[in-house]
Amino acid sequence: xxxxxxxxxxxxxxxxxxxxxxxxxxxxxxxxxxxxxxxxxxxxxxxxxxxxxxxxxxxxxxxxxxxxxxxxxxxxxxxxxxxxxxxxxxxxxxxxxxxxxxxxxxxxxxxxxx
Amino acid sequence: xxxxxxxxxxxxxxxxxxxxxxxxxxxxxxxxxxxxxxxxxxxxxxxxxxxxxxxxxxxxxxxxxxxxxxxxxxxxxxxxxxxxxxxxxxxxxxxxxxxxxxxxxxxxxxxxxxx
Numbered sequence: 001x002x003x004x005x006x007x008x009x010x011x012x013x014x015x016x017x018x019x020x021x022x023x024x025x026x027x028x029x030x031x032x033x034x035x036x037x038x039x040x041x042x043x044x045x046x047x048x049x050x051x052x053x054x055x056x057x058x059x060x061x062x063x064x065x066x067x068x069x070x071x072x073x074x075x076x077x078x079x080x081x082x083x084x085x086x087x088x089x090x091x092x093x094x095x096x097x098x099x100x101x102x103x104x105x106x107x108x109x110x111x112x113x114x
Numbered sequence: 115x116x117x118x119x120x121x122x123x124x125x126x127x128x129x130x131x132x133x134x135x136x137x138x139x140x141x142x143x144x145x146x147x148x149x150x151x152x153x154x155x156x157x158x159x160x161x162x163x164x165x166x167x168x169x170x171x172x173x174x175x176x177x178x179x180x181x182x183x184x185x186x187x188x189x190x191x192x193x194x195x196x197x198x199x200x201x202x203x204x205x206x207x208x209x210x211x212x213x214x215x216x217x218x219x220x221x222x223x224x225x226x227x228x229x
Contacts, residue, residue: 004156018175019119032216043118043222044157051216089157093216100145100210102218104157 003026006090006105013080019106020076023064025091031092033057033066033073034102038087039058047075047088051060116143120207120221127197127228134193136223142187145210148180150201151223160205163190169179197228 019099025031029112030111035047049056053068062077073090117140127133137146144164161169161182169182184190193203207221 034217036220039223043120044220046217046219049216093218100162100218101159102148102149102157102208106154106156 002031002092002103003093004090004092004103004105006088009107009109010111013110014081015082015112015114017112019075019080019084021088021090021110023073023075023105025043025090026070026093027092027094028112029094030039031094033064034093035062035064035073035089035107036089036091036104038089038107040086040096044089045062060084080110082112082114084109116141116209116211116219118207118219118221120211120224122224123222124225125227127226129198129206129228131136131197132193133172133197133226134191135205137221139209142213143209143211144187144215146190147159147210147218148182148190148192149206149208149220150203150208156159157206159174160192163198164191194226197226202226202228207220 004028032051034049036044037047038044043097048059050057050066056065064073064075087107088109092100119138121136139195145156149157151157159172160175161171163182163184181193204223206223210219
């Protein structure tokens, strides 16, 4: 079956530090890949996505590249801010419509200190 | 995007009782789903809520424990029945606007504690 493995947290960084959260996946087909973010007290929000190999998703300074050869989708940001403190989830979906199902990693808590 | 209202946002319940969680979407959506997030764990899909028919449950989840209704294209309920402390989790509603959409939207979740 499908699975997502992401870097265990928590991760604590100082403001303006470089962020990497690793994510690797196992899937039988050709999944779409996502990063979701959950800010304190809020619901999950889609941060970025990539639907095919070599695609790069980007949003709010975050980037992730769909690497089929390494089955990875690592999240990066060059300079984090305090407002980036949140839980980040890597996820995949293998198909749409009635078979749609998101498989999530366990989440990584990021805390950014001023 | 889709605006999803989930109620209640949190509750503390006695074991053996049941709780019904509501999910209201601001517009018609094709697909609605219910997820569970146990403490320290990832999100797990419970079931797909089907309009006008029985929900489709994932392995490990059954209708008697988690009955689901979806009377129309904007509303669904999930009931957690005969609760035990192991049911303490965050329950999330999620929607797809179209069958071919790739982005799912989530409600804020219902934090359930069973004592």
